[in-house]
Amino acid sequence: MATAPAQIASPAPQKLPHPLKNRNFVLWWTGATLSLLGDQFYIVALPWLVLELTGSAVAMGMVSMCAGIPRAVLMLMGGAVADRISPRKLMMITATCRAILVGAIGCLLWAGHLAIWHMYLLATGFGIADAFAMPSAPAMMRSLVEPQQLPAANSVWQSTALLAGVAAPSPAGLIMKSLGAAWAFLLDSFSFLFLIGALWKLPDFIAAKPGAPKPSVLSSIKEGLSYVVNDRPLRALLLVAAVLNLFLAGPLSIGLAYMAKKRFSSPVSFGVWISSVAAGTLMGMLLAGVIRMKRRGLALVGATSILGLLTSIVGFIPGLIPVAALLAIMGCLSGFTNVQIQAWFQQRVDRAVLGRVASLMMLAAFGLMPLSMAGAGAAVSWSAQGMFMIAGVAVSVVSVFGALQRDVRAIE
Structure with missing residues (x-):
């Protein structure tokens, strides 16, 4: 037989x-x-x-x-x-x-x-x-x-950078x-x-092959832009990262200082809140290096959706400690998300264009920061609660948009 x-x-x-x-x-x-x-x-x-x-x-x-x-x-x-x-x-x-x-x-x-x-x-x-x-x-x-190894490597480096900025x-x-x-x-x-x-x-490590003709810098920039535009998950997550920086950098910097001044008339309260954000961010970065994600796309849009919801209610929470606890949770979600996004795009993007794609992500962060600060400064004089509400809704809307993209949900 x-x-x-x-x-x-x-x-x-x-x-x-x-x-x-x-x-x-x-x-x-x-x-x-x-x-x-x-x-x-x-x-x-x-x-x-x-x-x-x-x-x-x-x-x-x-x-x-x-x-x-x-x-x-x-x-x-x-x-x-x-x-x-x-x-x-x-x-x-x-x-x-x-x-x-x-x-x-x-x-x-x-x-x-x-x-x-x-x-x-x-x-x-x-x-x-x-x-x-x-x-x-x-x-x-x-x-x-x-x-x-990139999630753990980014967790180590970003946590180190945060600790240096807090302690040194x-x-x-x-x-x-x-x-x-x-x-x-x-x-x-x-x-x-x-x-x-x-x-x-x-x-x-040299991205270009030896002896291969090198295009002009302008052509290289156009190639990097085209790479991002034609990659739907990458394009969607770049939008999420840009919105996070635009609607969170200014409100958390200017809005929290304004709230602390109006409620407590003391820089100590502002310091407590900033320390809470930093502590939560550090925890989120460390968790991102330990937790192995299987459905990273869903986890990212879920975390940013919750982050948007919590941002929208910051201005309505009374007291020093309750706000500090809320900010620690927000920092944890933000730190976790940043490490995962950074690691994912490093894993996904071809080494030959990684520098150009990284420059686009950093331009989205640093290029929009002055606009975020200016917008928060104008909005907080109108209403701190309204500013946080608008920022949170914007983050949540973009997160829902990301969740509706099948390619984003399928990110592993």
């Missing part, structure tokens, strides 16, 4: 180790973290020094504009350049330029020759560097770990007070050496 052939069970997919066991990722993460800690000296010293030089909030706004305008204008070009050459080399170049700029400011301040126009040049230089470095970072991350500015301020503002800039300049050294030791 003939026997049926034995059924050979397909091997289970190999479980990859955590990115923190990946030598290249750990090397980059260590260098980037030390550089990020040094950046806290710059973040604290820059506005303080501008106010010392001028005593004018208008000058502080001018410094922000000097950084923001070239960052937004050149962001798409930065993504195209990141795809044409090595992201690693581009990050090394921008880190070197930043180190020179910050070091020069420290030396000028030390010598007593610093003028406000130097600060305008510094901010402009940083804005230009941001436009090229920021799209390079996701492409660099994609070359360090396997696609399945106060010690940086104390060191600046003890040693002087010049040392703050010099220490930041020195910290870039850790990032440059880490990048120096990492392997290279």
Whole structure:
């Protein structure tokens, strides 16, 4: 009698180790973290020094504009350049330029020759560097770990960045007070050496094939735009990310400060609320690195829908602690969503266009932020409750739109 052939069970997919066991990722993460800690000296010293030089909030706004305008204008070009050459080399170049700029400011301040126009040049230089470095970072991350490791890798990095932003500015301020503002800039300049050294030791990845003809930068930008337009899930999630930044950045920054001032007349209450958002965001980022998503599309639109609902009721919740608890939940949903979106698009997008797609996502975030701040400032003077209600409804509507897209629901 003939026997049926034995059924050979397909091997289970190999479980990859955590990115923190990946030598290249750990090397980059260590260098980037030390550089990020040094950046806290710059973040604290820059506005303080501008106010010392001028005593004018208008000058502080001018410094922000000097950084923001070239960052937004050149962001798409930065993504195209990141795809044409090595992201690693581009990050090394921008880190070197930043180190020179910050070091020069420290030396000028030390010598007593610093003028406000130097600060305008510094901010402009940083804005230009941001436009090229920021799209390079996701492409660099994609070359360090396997696609399945990207959620955990993004969770580690974004959580580290959040912790540095929460914990480091106060010690940086104390060191600046003890040693002087010049040392703050010099220490930041020195910290870039850790990032440059880490990048120096990492392997290279070049998106373009050797010997292949390279299109013009303008053609590369058009190719990146066409890639996003023709990818329906990517296009829908880019819209969701843009709406989240547009309707949450301004209300949470300006709206919460306004509510704290009107209700409690104390900056302490505002600090408690901001800390609640940060703590919740950190928790969401950590959860995103641990939880393995099977229906990521449904989870993302569900999380953003709930986030929109909670945003719409912020202005109606009385008391300090209830609002803080609500903000912690919102931060958790926001942190979870941001990590998952970042990891998904890094997994999905072809490496050859990853820099350009990343530049579009960052342009949606940073390009819309001034509009978000301006809109929130105008709306909060009309009604804080109305502002949060409009923002929440907008986020929920876009989330429902995403949920209605079959390709978005099918995202794994």
